[in-house]
Amino acid sequence: MGTVIVGSGTALPELEVSNDQLAEVMDTSDEWIRSRSGVHMRRYSDPGTGSATLGAQAVLAAIADAGISPDEVDLLISATMTPDLLAPGNAPLIQHQANLGPIAAFDIRQQCAGFLYGLELADAMLSSGRATTAVVVGAEAHAGYLPFGPSVWGRLRGEHANPVSDADYQQATKYRAWSVLFGDGAGAMVLRRDPDPTRGFLGGRLFSDGSLFDLIWVEGVGFRHQPYVDQTQLDAEMHLPSMNGMELFRQAVRLMPDSVAAVADEHGLRVNDLDLVLAHQANERIIAAMRKQFGFDDGEDRVPCNIAHHGNTTAATLPLLYQDLRDESRIVPGQLLSFTAFGAGAHWGANLYRVP
Numbered sequence: 001m002g003t004v005i006v007g008s009g010t011a012l013p014e015l016e017v018s019n020d021q022l023a024e025v026m027d028t029s030d031e032w033i034r035s036r037s038g039v040h041m042r043r044y045s046d047p048g049t050g051s052a053t054l055g056a057q058a059v060l061a062a063i064a065d066a067g068i069s070p071d072e073v074d075l076l077i078s079a080t081m082t083p084d085l086l087a088p089g090n091a092p093l094i095q096h097q098a099n100l101g102p103i104a105a106f107d108i109r110q111q112c113a114g115f116l117y118g119l120e121l122a123d124a125m126l127s128s129g130r131a132t133t134a135v136v137v138g139a140e141a142h143a144g145y146l147p148f149g150p151s152v153w154g155r156l157r158g159e160h161a162n163p164v165s166d167a168d169y170q171q172a173t174k175y176r177a178w179s180v181l182f183g184d185g186a187g188a189m190v191l192r193r194d195p196d197p198t199r200g201f202l203g204g205r206l207f208s209d210g211s212l213f214d215l216i217w218v219e220g221v222g223f224r225h226q227p228y229v230d231q232t233q234l235d236a237e238m239h240l241p242s243m244n245g246m247e248l249f250r251q252a253v254r255l256m257p258d259s260v261a262a263v264a265d266e267h268g269l270r271v272n273d274l275d276l277v278l279a280h281q282a283n284e285r286i287i288a289a290m291r292k293q294f295g296f297d298d299g300e301d302r303v304p305c306n307i308a309h310h311g312n313t314t315a316a317t318l319p320l321l322y323q324d325l326r327d328e329s330r331i332v333p334g335q336l337l338s339f340t341a342f343g344a345g346a347h348w349g350a351n352l353y354r355v356p
């Protein structure tokens with residue numbers, strides 16, 4: 001028996017924002033963002049529509065795609081860095097909004113590696129008989145993190161065409177190194193056991209190294225502070241992410257390819273046996289470096305990149321990429337895939353999937 005993907009679905013917010021629009025509200029340019037990251041545009045969720053709502057929409061789309069009814073699902077794993085609430089997690093909110101039964105539902109916190117961890121956990125729960133139909137969902141609403149003032153949001157949402165205030169412009173510019181990279185969205189997969197053990201998830205390796213915790217992190221609004229949030233933290237902007245972009249880049253281009261090669265090796269395979277590597281989408285240049293390291297120079301795009309249209313959607317990049325490839329008929333039976341990711345924590349890893 002193997003665990004296979006029997007359905008997938010996504011949900012994207014309506015508001016689409018181009019690099020040129022961002023260049024109207026901060027000191028940046030389409031040229032800088034495209035050449036440094038490959039992002040052309042991203043979507044932002046509306047106030048009041050958090051990651052749980054996007055996640056529930058993606059879950060329902062995946063369930064419909066699988067051709068099953070919501071009450072057949074008995075496990076929900078939710079991966080997000082931007083939950084609706086500090087407590088409880090997104091899983092019960094998604095379970096309720098998607099009309100699932102009173103099932104096992106929990107959140108995991110592996111940021112950009114969240115969906116990969118979710119796939120591995122779901123496979124383990126299904127193969128041990130603890131569940132029969134699992135849904136893994138990655139959903140993010142980064143818009144809440146963005147240091148954009150009211151005049152910036154008003155302009156991006158098309159509510160006015162005036163220049164933004166000086167203070168809002170300076171504030172948005174201060175955080176431009178990471179704010180231009182991220183986008184919102186959700187993706188989900190339905191997983192079940194398949195009688196054929198030669199197909200589906202073949203195995204995976206997950207890693208964590210907490211010594212890298214501050215490569216990208218949010219220092220404030222946590223319970224080592226008493227009270228956990230106060231004006232001092234807000235004035236110091238400790239509720240906003242801090243990122244060491246260059247070091248993250250350096251680690252990602254090393255650890256994702258290494259884990260793909262390690263998991264392939266463990267299964268007596270070579271990286272060259274892989275038809276597609278579905279990698280976390282943080283930067284087009286990271287993807288290009290991976291293609292080079294793998295020696296994929298056969299002209300085929302074996303490490304696909306869809307960051308241009310979505311930006312970095314953290315836990316949602318892998319299911320969004322899978323769905324885009326499916327829509328382009330690029331996922332076909334018999335292919336050998338590897339999912340790989342690297343994210344804040346740091347957490348990373350890779351697995352292997354034989355398409356049924």
Ligand SMILES: CC(C)(COP(=O)(O)OP(=O)(O)OC[C@H]1O[C@@H](n2cnc3c(N)ncnc32)[C@H](O)[C@@H]1OP(=O)(O)O)[C@@H](O)C(=O)NCCC(=O)NCCS
Binds near residue numbers: 216342
């Ligand atoms: C963030 C990232 C795109 C930055 O690319 P980079 O080539 O390292 O750029 P730098 O940070 O060195 O900045 C270069 C210059 O561009 C400027 N810059 C930064 N953001 C900018 C923006 N949005 N627009 C214009 N200029 C910008 C910097 O101020 C710097 O200017 P300076 O040389 O005058 O000081 C890149 O490091 C990256 O993608 N890292 C990985 C990020 C990641 O994976 N994050 C998710 C975690 S899973």
